[in-house]
Amino acid sequence: MTTKARFPAASRLLHWIMAPMIVAMLFIGVGMAASVSARYDLLVSIHRPLGIAIFVLCVIRIVNRFINPPPELPDTVPSLQRFAAKASHIVLYALMFIMPLVGWGMLSAARYPIVLYGPLRLPPILPHDLTLYAWLRDLHTDLAYLLFATFLAHFGAALFHGLIRRDGVFGSMASWRIDRNPSRSRLSRAA
Amino acid sequence: MKPFWFGPGPVSNAGVLIRLGAIGAVMLSVAGAFAYTGGWLSPVRLTQDRMLAAFQEANGTHAGFRRNHAKGVCVTGWFESSGQAAALSKAAVFKPGRVPVVGRFALAGGMPFQTDAPATVRSMALRFLPPSGEEWRTGMNNIPVFVVNSARGFYEQLLASSPDPVTGKPDPARMKMFLAAHPETVRALALIKQRQVTSGFANSTFNGLNAFRFVDAAGASTLVRWSTVPVQSVATDSAEPSAAGNKNYLFDDLIAKIAQHPQQWRLIVTIGHASDPTNDATLPWPASRRQIDAGTVTIDQASSEDSGRCAAVNYDPLVLPSGIEPSDDPLLSARSAVYARSFTLRAEEAHEKPPSAVTAQELQAGGKS
Numbered sequence: 001m002t003t004k005a006r007f008p009a010a011s012r013l014l015h016w017i018m019a020p021m022i023v024a025m026l027f028i029g030v031g032m033a034a035s036v037s038a039r040y041d042l043l044v045s046i047h048r049p050l051g052i053a054i055f056v057l058c059v060i061r062i063v064n065r066f067i068n069p070p071p072e073l074p075d076t077v078p079s080l081q082r083f084a085a086k087a088s089h090i091v092l093y094a095l096m097f098i099m100p101l102v103g104w105g106m107l108s109a110a111r112y113p114i115v116l117y118g119p120l121r122l123p124p125i126l127p128h129d130l131t132l133y134a135w136l137r138d139l140h141t142d143l144a145y146l147l148f149a150t151f152l153a154h155f156g157a158a159l160f161h162g163l164i165r166r167d168g169v170f171g172s173m174a175s176w177r178i179d180r181n182p183s184r185s186r187l188s189r190a191a
Numbered sequence: 192m193k194p195f196w197f198g199p200g201p202v203s204n205a206g207v208l209i210r211l212g213a214i215g216a217v218m219l220s221v222a223g224a225f226a227y228t229g230g231w232l233s234p235v236r237l238t239q240d241r242m243l244a245a246f247q248e249a250n251g252t253h254a255g256f257r258r259n260h261a262k263g264v265c266v267t268g269w270f271e272s273s274g275q276a277a278a279l280s281k282a283a284v285f286k287p288g289r290v291p292v293v294g295r296f297a298l299a300g301g302m303p304f305q306t307d308a309p310a311t312v313r314s315m316a317l318r319f320l321p322p323s324g325e326e327w328r329t330g331m332n333n334i335p336v337f338v339v340n341s342a343r344g345f346y347e348q349l350l351a352s353s354p355d356p357v358t359g360k361p362d363p364a365r366m367k368m369f370l371a372a373h374p375e376t377v378r379a380l381a382l383i384k385q386r387q388v389t390s391g392f393a394n395s396t397f398n399g400l401n402a403f404r405f406v407d408a409a410g411a412s413t414l415v416r417w418s419t420v421p422v423q424s425v426a427t428d429s430a431e432p433s434a435a436g437n438k439n440y441l442f443d444d445l446i447a448k449i450a451q452h453p454q455q456w457r458l459i460v461t462i463g464h465a466s467d468p469t470n471d472a473t474l475p476w477p478a479s480r481r482q483i484d485a486g487t488v489t490i491d492q493a494s495s496e497d498s499g500r501c502a503a504v505n506y507d508p509l510v511l512p513s514g515i516e517p518s519d520d521p522l523l524s525a526r527s528a529v530y531a532r533s534f535t536l537r538a539e540e541a542h543e544k545p546p547s548a549v550t551a552q553e554l555q556a557g558g559k560s
Contacts, residue, residue: 026225110505119512121325130541152222
């Protein structure tokens with residue numbers, strides 16, 4: 001059995017705006033934490049505003065999820081996979097929300113200026129404290145690895161649905177076909 | 192139209208295997224790209240961890256201390272801007288007026304308990320805190336040029352000066368090999384050797400070494416290097432106090448001088464020409480370059496690192512206000528990256544850090560250790 005239900009357009013739009021941002025963020029993060037090259041400064045100056053942009057979009061996305069609930073998984077998906085899907089989505093949402101806050105918090109605890117662009121800076125959200133910084137800095141790395149692992153699992157599961165189960169779950173997010181607007185459908189059929 | 196692979200309907204058993212293999216290959220590629228970006232697949236790439244490991248090899252382990260410029264004291268005071276640099280940079284710190292300063296004087300090297308000596312490079316780090324929140328941090332040394340012009344050069348120099356595991360001393364042959372491969376270091380060391388070594392921190396000139404760009408309100412940029420030049424009269428170091436056995440004679444002298452009278456430096460900005468080297472800190476700029484007196488740094492309080500306001504501060508040279516921008520000097524990114532890693536390591540070790548060489552008691556006694 002396959003499902004014809006798709007994610008609402010707003011949800012797909014948010015997903016596909018944020019997906020490349022988050023993947024880029026993970027690669028920039030792991031790259032800048034290793035780099036001593038001339039690229040380091042550039043990577044850091046992208047990492048900070050990109051992280052805050054992800055945080056803002058994540059808040060919008062959480063609100064959107066309540067307004068536009070996602071489609072149900074098809075009945076053919078076994079309960080264990082159903083549980084894994086639900087759990088991994090909760091982990092993804094939690095990390096998208098918390099990673100930027102941990103980053104902002106750790107820079108605050110170290111009293112690094114939180115520069116977004118030019119003179120635009122965010123205020124510190126935590127007291128100046130070395131021990132607190134050390135804890136948050138380590139947490140930021142650990143959560144980044146967890147987020148990368150969860151992203152890989154999510155990506156792998158999506159491909160598994162798309163290539164092997166072929167149950168419509170992949171298309172419910174990945175398909176750009178516009179089928180909700182009858183006039184557009186007719187147009188495309190006529191063409 | 193959807194690609195065939197993503198089409199509906201069941202897949203044959205052989206097809207499932209091929210498709211599982213394809214998914215596995217995609218997963219492995221993404222994970223591999225991530226590992227490559229993190230430097231785990233490139234054993235010769237110079238990373239932050241490898242640079243910090245070289246510091247440890249050269250200096251040993253000193254939990255809770257900065258990996259370089261490990262021995263120091265905290266100071267506070269203010270910067271009184273003359274307003275003269277405001278025409279070149281829109282940074283709030285250059286507008287006429289006073290800005291609080293939190294600084295640190297230190298000796299170069301990763302040994303936090305080294306004995307003060309005339310030849311050891313001295314440093315002054317400053318954090319300007321204008322009310323706008325756009326702070327400026329800079330670290331300067333009492334040498335005219337830096338010894339290397341790249342992160343790789345710094346790394347190789349650290350390894351070449353590391354103690355040999357057998358003799359416990361640096362191997363002169365290794366240093367010779369390093370110098371043979373780095374003529375820029377040989378030239379820089381000759382200039383450094385010629386410098387006048389003064390009797391203490393208070394009458395030392397500290398140079399920013401790296402080039403930056405000042406940017407004015409209209410967006411025009413000017414190449415600059417900066418220095419702090421002592422208002423105190425200059426006397427040459429006789430090295431006698433060091434010979435007398437006071438391990439902290441340079442710091443004690445500074446503490447006593449600050450207790451007597453606030454100590455002052457002029458912030459001198461040197462204006463570069465387009466032809467002046469900006470990406471090579473081993474090269475001096477011609478002495479004829481125009482200089483601006485941007486204002487005066489006054490230091491009126493010293494405190495031990497263990498209680499001072501500089502302790503939890505990373506003097507990252509890329510913490511800049513808008514109005515000051517980095518040049519193309521690769522050392523700026525390298526310093527920023529390595530300082531950040533050093534800062535994280537010492538923050539993680541903060542609970543095991545022993546008291547600093549210059550203790551709070553020494554400060555209370557007015558610099559008598």
